[in-house]
Amino acid sequence: MNVADSLESTRASDGQTDWWRGAVIYQIYPRSFQDSNGDGIGDLLGIAQRLPHVASLGVDAIWISPFFTSPMKDFGYDVSDYCDVDPMFGSLADFDILISTAHRLGLKVFIDLVLSHTSDEHPWFKLSRTSRDNDKANWYVWADPKPDGTPPNNWLSIFGGSAWQWDGTRMQYYMHNFLTEQPDLNFHEPAVQEALLNIARFWLGRGVDGFRLDTINFYVHDKHLRDNPPLDPALRNPITAPAVNPYTWQDHLYDKTQPENLLFLRKLRALMNEYNAAAVGEVGEDQRGLEVLGEYTGGDDMIHMSYAFELLSDKMPTAPYIAEVFHKVEAVAAQGWACWAFSNHDVPRHISRWHLTDAGARCFNTLMMCLRGSCCLYQGEELALPEADVAFEDLQDPYGKRFWPAFKGRDGCRTPMVWEPSNQNGGFSAGHPWLPVSHEHLNRAVSTLEQDPSTILHHYRRAIAFRHAHRALLKGTQTRVEARGNVLCFVREHEGETIFCAFNLSGDPGLLDVPEGQWHQIGIELGSAGPAPDGRLHLGPWQPALLMRAAE
Structure with missing residues (x-):
């Protein structure tokens, strides 16, 4: 009996429209999962090669971080072609192989849709910046300067500095919530929404089962461009940005989480319903994350599930803190559906973040499998990998370079997966890896932990199987x-x-x-x-x- 057959009875049925409810999703960061061609960068065929390991955990689905064509200023979250694969990751044919492999193993596939912004090398933006009267002139957020030449308002970028970049051709500023190379799309333009829905339709037609929606509450901005008010220092809750970033000093009332966003989400949900697909949204919000989660997932016409950052923060999740979080969920998101995660590609691994022992890591994993909601696991979490220490000279993340050393960026959680300890690259690549493999990780490689049934890897399998064995825990x-x-x-x-x-x-x-x-x-x-x-x-x-x- 193969892995897919043995797990088939424990997974949600394809015939169920709520197959996503209670599902366990395994996040794959493609640059760091498995390199199949020796160039030091993980790729789609590498993912397909390692999917039997993922299936053996008993998870229901995988979420693959962006693999679209991109100049890689933000490692794929700056998209220059939504409907093709960047050559470093392979080709559309390779993606088809990945999809068929995953489905054969009983795994559904979520892909990461980055809809709030594109790369500045996207053809849409290249045309938009040429003039104020071309076909794409209104596809991005453009604004005139104040009379003194300064930006139109006080909005800040998560990656530091103003959220506005001057363009000397249009003699206007364009908005960017992230890097200057990531201009924000203008969702007040109906043609933009239709183009993005067509992109979702393209991938659904190619066989994907759902989407992870990057920065789901950043899509729509205040069309009046009102200033964000300052935030009382006592209320600062640096979750979506580090405390050293003054982004956390504002109450972000106008640069994101606008009511018009709901109209687009309903359109996207209607499209996904045609394919029995699902989506999990990322809510980037420090003060009102759970409220937004409740609003965005509270109904059959809204997004299926979302995650906020309450359990992705640096704050140690003590019993009183978790109880407080769930009391808030009960108050503001009782009709919604959360997707809980402790680690992902944007935050330090929770083993290090919370200073957990092996016993603590096991307990938190069992807790996650018992909570109401769906679950996201991050690659290497099943090995209890700690955060890797990446030297400044090896840093790739522009976020880390900007705020070093107070904030070291996200590379420490993005180092390559370790499969076997026989070489310094942990079986990830035959070439020089794009980020160094942590020596501390090598003794926790998959092949090593497989040999001992008492390791945390086998605990994860048991905990996931326990969840699937009890409908009360799933739904x-x-x-x-x-x-x-x-x-x-x-x-x-x-x-x-x-x-x-x-x-x-x-x-x-x-x-x-x-x-x-x-x-x-x-x-x-x-x-x-x-x-x-x-x-x-x-x-x-x-x-x-x-x-x-x-x-x-």
Whole structure:
């Protein structure tokens, strides 16, 4: 029996329109997953080669970060052709191979759509900047300067400095939320929206099952270009940008998250419904992230699921903090659907960010598999890879170069995946890798961890299988999340299946009363505690307790 056959019964059925609800998605950063041709850069055929490993984890889908044609100023998030593959990653034919391989293994495929902006080398922008009266003149956000020649307002770029760049041909400024080489599209122009929907239709027709929508709340700007007000320093919550970046000093009321955005999202959802496709949006918002998540996912005509940054931040997710997050979800996003993640390509790996032991990493993984919502795992997370230390001379990320050394950028979480320890490149490439392979990672290579059933790699498999074995965890309701000291607890329920979940999120022992009723211990393979003779739960450091209500 092959991997796909063995996992088929645990995965969501293709016939279900809500197959995405409760799904586990594995993010692949293509530059760093597997190099198939020895040029030191990962590619699509390399991904296809390594998909059996991903399928063996039991996940439902993969999310592939951008592989479109790009000058790579922001490593693919600056797109110059939405409907082709950059030669460094391969070709459209290679993408077709990847799709067919993934589907044969029972994996759905999400691709990363970057719709808020393009590269300045995109033909649309090249034409737009030539004059104020060409066919694409209004496709980007252009504005006249103030009488003194300064930018039209105070909006800032996440990558530092003003969000406006002067263009001497049009004698106007254009807006860029990120690099100056990433001009923002003008969603107030109907032709722009139609062009972007056609791009989504192109990839859906090619077989993709869904999209990860980059910076989903950045699409539409305030057409009146009003200044953002300053933010009370006490309210600064540097999640989407580091604290050293004055971007966090503004209340971003006007440069993003505009009400007109909802109209476009409804159009995109209607298109995806034709293909039974799904999308997960990235909400980049420091103060109102969960509110936006609730608004953007709260209904059958909106985006299926989104993630905010509450569990991607530097703040250690103690039991009280997670309870607070879920109380906020209950208040502002009860009708929405979250997609939880601890790590991705934009933040330091959570093993290092939260200073986790191996036991802590296991506990948090089990917790994620029990939470209401869908889940995103980031490549190498199943190996408990720590953040790599990348020397300044090896840095590639322009963000890190701008704010070094207070903020070292995103390269530390983007170093190559380690498959086997026999050479200094960890089996990633036969050539010189685009980022150095961390020596600290080599002893955690896939082939090494495979040999010992007690490693965290096998724990991830068990935890994902546990989630799929219980419909209550995939799609069930969730009671109010409570913190009892360092122990987080809640109940999941679906169609008569009731599961009590408790997690000791600390290095100290925990004690908890068993809820009323008849319960039996489950999740023993995940280290779950059971009721003691005194009828209470005695939790060791970083230990879960998973109990199922006995049938009446």
